[in-house]
Amino acid sequence: MKTLLTKLTLLAKDKKAWLALIAGLLLTFGYAPFQIWPIVFFSLAAIIFCINPNNTGKTHAKKAAKYGFIFGFGWFGAGISWVHVSIATFGGMPLIASLSLMAFLCAYLALFPALAFWAATRFASGPKSFGALLIVSVAISEYLRGTVLTGFPWLSFGYTQTDGPLRLLAPYIGEFGLTLCCVAIGFALYRLTQKDFKIPAVTTTTVALIFTGANTTGSIHYTNKNMSVLLVQGNIQQHLRFEPSEFWTTMSKYQDLTRPHWDADLIVWPEAAVPEIEALADSYLGNLDSAASFNKTALVTGIVDYQRDTKNIFNTLIVVGNKERDDELGHYSYLGKNRYRKHQLLPIGEFVPFQDFLRPIAPLFDLPMSSFTRGDKVQNNLRANGFNLLPAICYEIVFADLVRGNYKSDSDLLFTVSNDAWFGDSIGPLQHMQIARMRALELQRPLVRVTNNGVSAVYDPISHTQQTMPQFKAATMKADIKLIKGDSVYSQYGNTFIWGIILLLAASGVTVRLRKKNLPADE
Numbered sequence: 001m002k003t004l005l006t007k008l009t010l011l012a013k014d015k016k017a018w019l020a021l022i023a024g025l026l027l028t029f030g031y032a033p034f035q036i037w038p039i040v041f042f043s044l045a046a047i048i049f050c051i052n053p054n055n056t057g058k059t060h061a062k063k064a065a066k067y068g069f070i071f072g073f074g075w076f077g078a079g080i081s082w083v084h085v086s087i088a089t090f091g092g093m094p095l096i097a098s099l100s101l102m103a104f105l106c107a108y109l110a111l112f113p114a115l116a117f118w119a120a121t122r123f124a125s126g127p128k129s130f131g132a133l134l135i136v137s138v139a140i141s142e143y144l145r146g147t148v149l150t151g152f153p154w155l156s157f158g159y160t161q162t163d164g165p166l167r168l169l170a171p172y173i174g175e176f177g178l179t180l181c182c183v184a185i186g187f188a189l190y191r192l193t194q195k196d197f198k199i200p201a202v203t204t205t206t207v208a209l210i211f212t213g214a215n216t217t218g219s220i221h222y223t224n225k226n227m228s229v230l231l232v233q234g235n236i237q238q239h240l241r242f243e244p245s246e247f248w249t250t251m252s253k254y255q256d257l258t259r260p261h262w263d264a265d266l267i268v269w270p271e272a273a274v275p276e277i278e279a280l281a282d283s284y285l286g287n288l289d290s291a292a293s294f295n296k297t298a299l300v301t302g303i304v305d306y307q308r309d310t311k312n313i314f315n316t317l318i319v320v321g322n323k324e325r326d327d328e329l330g331h332y333s334y335l336g337k338n339r340y341r342k343h344q345l346l347p348i349g350e351f352v353p354f355q356d357f358l359r360p361i362a363p364l365f366d367l368p369m370s371s372f373t374r375g376d377k378v379q380n381n382l383r384a385n386g387f388n389l390l391p392a393i394c395y396e397i398v399f400a401d402l403v404r405g406n407y408k409s410d411s412d413l414l415f416t417v418s419n420d421a422w423f424g425d426s427i428g429p430l431q432h433m434q435i436a437r438m439r440a441l442e443l444q445r446p447l448v449r450v451t452n453n454g455v456s457a458v459y460d461p462i463s464h465t466q467q468t469m470p471q472f473k474a475a476t477m478k479a480d481i482k483l484i485k486g487d488s489v490y491s492q493y494g495n496t497f498i499w500g501i502i503l504l505l506a507a508s509g510v511t512v513r514l515r516k517k518n519l520p521a522d523e
Helices: 002-012 015-030 039-051 058-079 083-090 095-123 127-145 157-161 165-193 201-214 244-261 282-294 394-398 400-405 428-443 489-493 496-518
Strands: 221-233 266-268 274-277 298-307 312-321 339-341 382-384 387-393 413-418 447-451 457-460 465-468 475-485
Touching: 015 039, 015 058, 039 058, 039 095, 039 157, 039 165, 058 095, 083 095, 095 127, 095 496, 127 165, 127 496, 157 165, 157 428, 165 400, 165 428, 165 489, 165 496, 221 244, 221 447, 221 457, 244 274, 244 475, 274 282, 282 298, 282 312, 298 382, 312 382, 312 387, 387 394, 387 400, 394 400, 394 413, 394 428, 400 428, 413 428, 428 447, 428 457, 428 489, 457 475, 489 496
Parallel strands: 221 266, 266 298, 274 298, 387 413, 413 447
Antiparallel strands: 221 475, 298 312, 312 339, 382 387, 447 457, 457 465
């Protein structure tokens, strides 16, 4: 106990530890809703200053990991504080337990930046190799954060640039590449604080080449086709969404909000807007199908599909009404092929690992609709009234490779639905919208996002304009969308080029280390 208290006392007196924590906390202001995009560069420069690349090797790696962990704890402690809203409001856990769970989650996520700074310090041989190896180690740690235990790639550095000038690079290198650009710029800023005005060649060369490419728009351009989309936001209270006594009230509300606006080319409802199980909603869906087809349109909605024979439960998007623009009858049929089933499920919310052990502990681990089955990773686009919709449900939009894996050259829209009522009036839903916009920038397709209570919006990645509905109100919004044609570099090659650069940086960092190791002692 005395040893622990001694360590905590020393940590409290460590000015660099406080700087690392503050640098992590301030990162929150780089994301929505604050969107102070330059702050990420200064935060990264500050944590690199704490680590001090002049001190490298095995001896200093442990200290670098400590500062990296403190930085990460501040980064996620402030950045995903909104998770506590869902735990405290809907989890049924005492305050001390919910805060402990949040602390555990933030500590777990902080392990990844700790790993990155440990690896860069351990294998570098000075500032020159540190810069290259830091980019490599961040790339690996961020990849692991996005895949280990199903992954949680929320708040990567690149998302801070959704509204900054670096967004021009998103169609070429994606958010993953932007994250590494942020690291390179942060390291360059650190070098300036050391009166080393020779900004690393890798930084200047990479940024110059990318901006040269960004000035060439290539084949991306507007077509001569427009479409009108109606977004319907029901604003159903979370505790009422899956109450059987409220099913008809909810379905009637969405129908009533839609009825005056059947003239839109496409009508979109949020995730699980129809709360009734699909097999039991046949009459309701049949009427919607007929109404949409009669008005020469199509309606896309979220619904839960429980299949009695297999016991599988899918979080699903279905299309009612016209599949093609000249259809005379609706084409909806139960278990028809024109549907999308969610693949990337949310831990605890949609599936519970070790459920036999966890479900009895607290309501948090036994929420309604927390036993979903995964859909296929690669699925067809939805076809609605002659348009091809690239779908993603809620949390899936965070996974760039998953969304890109379902992209087709003839995809007309990036379409995502969600229910962010779990997170109340917090910054979580605004961050979620920012992440969705980054996917639109990467793929260069208009974004249509509709949610239960906001943020529901339409975003154009070329003009960088956005139309947004008010949060926490039952409302509709009709938007005219210019369709875009052409494939972005990222949509075709993903992170292939970025990983190639990472390999080159790793090789250069190792080469510098070996050269220094082999130098004669008098040099």
